[in-house]
Amino acid sequence: MTKIVFVDHAGKSRQVEADDGSTVMETALRNSIPGIEAECGGACACATCHVYVDEAWFEKLGKPEQMEEDMLDFAFDVRPTSRLSCQIKVSPALDGLTVTTPEKQG
Amino acid sequence: MTDIIKTDVVIVGAGPVGLFAVFELGLLDLRCHLIDILPRAGGQCSELYPEKPIYDIPGFPVVTGQAIVDNLMKQIEPFNPTFHFNEQVEGLEVLGTPEAPLFRVTTDAGQVFETKVVIVAAGGGSFQPKRPPVAGIEDYEGKSVFYAVRKMETFRGKKVLIVGGGDSALDWTLNLQPIAERVTLMHRRDDFRAAPHSVNAMRELVAAGKLDLVIGQMTGLKGENGMLSAVSAKDNKNVAFDIDCNAMMPFFGLTMKLGPIANWGLHLHENLVPVDTAKFESSTPGIFAVGDINTYPGKLKLILSGFHEVALAAQRAHHYVYPEKKLLFQYTTSSTNLQKKLGVA
Ligand SMILES: Cc1cc2nc3c(=O)[nH]c(=O)nc-3n(C[C@H](O)[C@H](O)[C@H](O)COP(=O)(O)OP(=O)(O)OC[C@H]3O[C@@H](n4cnc5c(N)ncnc54)[C@H](O)[C@@H]3O)c2cc1C
Ligand code: FES
Numbered sequence: 001m002t003k004i005v006f007v008d009h010a011g012k013s014r015q016v017e018a019d020d021g022s023t024v025m026e027t028a029l030r031n032s033i034p035g036i037e038a039e040c041g042g043a044c045a046c047a048t049c050h051v052y053v054d055e056a057w058f059e060k061l062g063k064p065e066q067m068e069e070d071m072l073d074f075a076f077d078v079r080p081t082s083r084l085s086c087q088i089k090v091s092p093a094l095d096g097l098t099v100t101t102p103e104k105q106g
Numbered sequence: 107m108t109d110i111i112k113t114d115v116v117i118v119g120a121g122p123v124g125l126f127a128v129f130e131l132g133l134l135d136l137r138c139h140l141i142d143i144l145p146r147a148g149g150q151c152s153e154l155y156p157e158k159p160i161y162d163i164p165g166f167p168v169v170t171g172q173a174i175v176d177n178l179m180k181q182i183e184p185f186n187p188t189f190h191f192n193e194q195v196e197g198l199e200v201l202g203t204p205e206a207p208l209f210r211v212t213t214d215a216g217q218v219f220e221t222k223v224v225i226v227a228a229g230g231g232s233f234q235p236k237r238p239p240v241a242g243i244e245d246y247e248g249k250s251v252f253y254a255v256r257k258m259e260t261f262r263g264k265k266v267l268i269v270g271g272g273d274s275a276l277d278w279t280l281n282l283q284p285i286a287e288r289v290t291l292m293h294r295r296d297d298f299r300a301a302p303h304s305v306n307a308m309r310e311l312v313a314a315g316k317l318d319l320v321i322g323q324m325t326g327l328k329g330e331n332g333m334l335s336a337v338s339a340k341d342n343k344n345v346a347f348d349i350d351c352n353a354m355m356p357f358f359g360l361t362m363k364l365g366p367i368a369n370w371g372l373h374l375h376e377n378l379v380p381v382d383t384a385k386f387e388s389s390t391p392g393i394f395a396v397g398d399i400n401t402y403p404g405k406l407k408l409i410l411s412g413f414h415e416v417a418l419a420a421q422r423a424h425h426y427v428y429p430e431k432k433l434l435f436q437y438t439t440s441s442t443n444l445q446k447k448l449g450v451a
Contacts, residue, residue, distance in 0.1 A: 039230075039361060043155040047359065070299040073271045074359035076239050077323065078294050080342075104239040106358060 002095045006033045009103040018090040024099060025049040025086035035101030042086035047074035048105040049085040054098035061088060061097075076106050108217055113139050114427045116211045116221040117187075118195045118367075121149020123397030123412030124227030125178040130420035132185030133444055136223070136427055140187055141213060143194040143232045143365075148175035150398075151409075153233055153360065164410060174409070184449045193217060194232055198224060198370040200390065207392025207426050222392065223423040225416070226372075226379060229398040230362035238269075238356045240326055249332035251354050260353075261286050267337050267349055268292070269324055270357030276300035278355055280307055283317055290318040290349055292339060320349060324356070367399070375401055385422040386415045392426055394419040 002020055004027055007013040018027040028036040028049070040046035044067055053061060058081045064072070068087045072078050085099065115131055117124045120142035128138045146152060151160075151171035159168045169177070193213040201220070202208030211219040235253035237243060243251060255261070255278060266286040268279045271293040277300075283289045291308065298305045311317035326338040328348065336348040364377045372379055372388050372395075379388050379395035383402050388395050396419055397412035405411070424433055438444045445451035 040154045043158055045154045046361070048361070069297075073294060073299065074236065076358070106236050106239050106361070 002090050002092055002097075004090070004094070005096065005098040006031075007098060007100040008035055009101060013098075020090050020092060022090050023086050024051070024088040024090060024097070025084075027090060028085060028101075033101065035103075035105070036085060037105045038086060040086075044068055044071050044084060044087055047071050047084060050075040050078075050105060051083055051085045051099040051101055052079055053081045053083050053088075054100070055081060057094075057097050057099075058083075060093070074106075075102075076104070077102060110218045110220055111139060112220045113137050114221065115139070115223045115225060115423060116141065116195075116209070116219050117225045117227055118211075119149060119227040119229055119397070119399075120144070120147040120189060120191075121227060121229045121397060122151055122174060122178060122409050123229070123416060124149070124225070125175070125182060126413050127225050127227060127396060127416040127420070128182040128185055128187045129178075130417045131225075131423060132182065132187075133438070133447060134420055134424040134433070135447070136420070136423060138185070138187045139190060139219060139221075141190045141193050141195050141211075143192065143234070145191050147179060147189065147191075148172065149229050151175050160409070162408065162410065184447065190215075190217060194365065196366045198393070200371070202392070204391040206429070207390075209392065222427050224393045225419065225423070226367065226388070226393065226395040226399055227397045227412075227416075228365075228367055231367070231377075231399075232363055232365040233360040234363045234365070235356075236358040236361045238324055238358060240324055242327060246327060246329065246332050246334055246354075250329065250334040250352060251327075251356070253355065253357075255281075255355075258282065258285055263287050264353045265351045266290070267351040267354045268357070269354065271295070271298040271300065272357060272359075273300045273304065275355075275357040276304040276308055278357075279317065280304060280311075283311060286353075288318065290320055290351065292320040292322055292324070292337075292349065294321070294323050294342075296321050322347070327354075384418065386419040387422060394423065 001017045004018045005015045016031040025038050037048035039048045068084050114136040115138045117140045120140045152175050156172035193215045196214050197212035199210040209224050261282050262285050264286050265288045267290045269292045279291045312319045322339040322341045328336040340346050378401035381395050381400045396415040398407045442451050
């Protein structure tokens, strides 16, 4: 089990257990984390699973693929640490990963 | 005013389930018109996951979202359905009685239908442009903020800001540039996913000084009474600036919204239409709901469930259109009657 920390836009944080091999988006939905809509169910086709990855973790995750970078065009208030959480696969190496959810997905 | 179209069945939504409804209804001699707000058939399959594999369509170990739609289009060809794309169904009025239903269906393009049966196959609702989450944008919509171009003339002599980096954004940038007083294109990065030839055309106009390209993101709107005077933005270093404009078109993709269905007098439960599981009919006789838009005990939002639902709904729909005729159960494999309709006998 890998621990993931979700911080909401107001700064309140919650730590949850994530299944390795699932995605950060799926983990959010399973734990009813507000601020993640995931309208397309993880197909990288909606950008409503947008999160800001903690600076310390961003490098470790590696760069988003071209498809994800393109889909980020549909997100709002995109920052250098923006990612689509359906494209981040949970693994033991991500234990303690911290992401912040935006105020609105649009 | 266009003529009223009289038909047996109007299908609201041309997703996979609406498409297969044409087949099941067609076998029973019912003529269908399909209406979708999108410019093409396929609903979620084409819009959200055209390239992704589906593994649970019976008889297909694997098929992509677009391939299932293409196959459905081929399968319903013999029944010659009429498609009305780029139109949203707005109104649904009851004209008939529960025994002899008749409905008036109207679209936002002014088309009117008179139909004996309505099949609501609206899925997760209408695909609609995403609204940027900037304060007060609702007040500007339709006056100086537009998500689509109905008439190019609206933009003549205007200072237009177009936001986005895909094909819609680039196409409208290029189309409006000769008409508008000035067009500014804003995108969050200097990299565009639109077709390369439109990106090249855009860059040429920028180089010639005929178009402004700005890298940044929208943060707010300035203006009054729905008329924009400027859009506030920030660049990638968080430096704020304003863009002078009196019209704006944001292109941030599509989202599903229930839309006008809520106003049709149907009984709704959490934005879904409750139906029985023998006929998949709503609380109004003659109006059926199939696919993702309906709900009943045990409902699964699967394509295969929708296919089953339309087969049963068609049986009841037949009764409304041909009250005197008795339905005979037949197989497509062995019935020459059905095979004639399919054009294979
Ligand atoms: C990423 C993803 C993966 C999926 N994978 C599978 C899978 O593996 N297997 C499976 O069985 N299912 C899968 N699904 C679910 C499947 O796509 C849906 O069950 C299916 O699309 C429902 O079909 P539908 O025809 O009911 O509605 P939709 O596909 O949602 O189509 C409804 C159409 O109606 C239109 N519409 C709605 N209201 C109006 C109106 N008022 N006027 C005009 N047009 C209107 C919409 O624009 C839309 O085009 C998946 C879904 C997603 C998002
Ligand atoms: S869930 Fe739609 S892009 Fe991630």
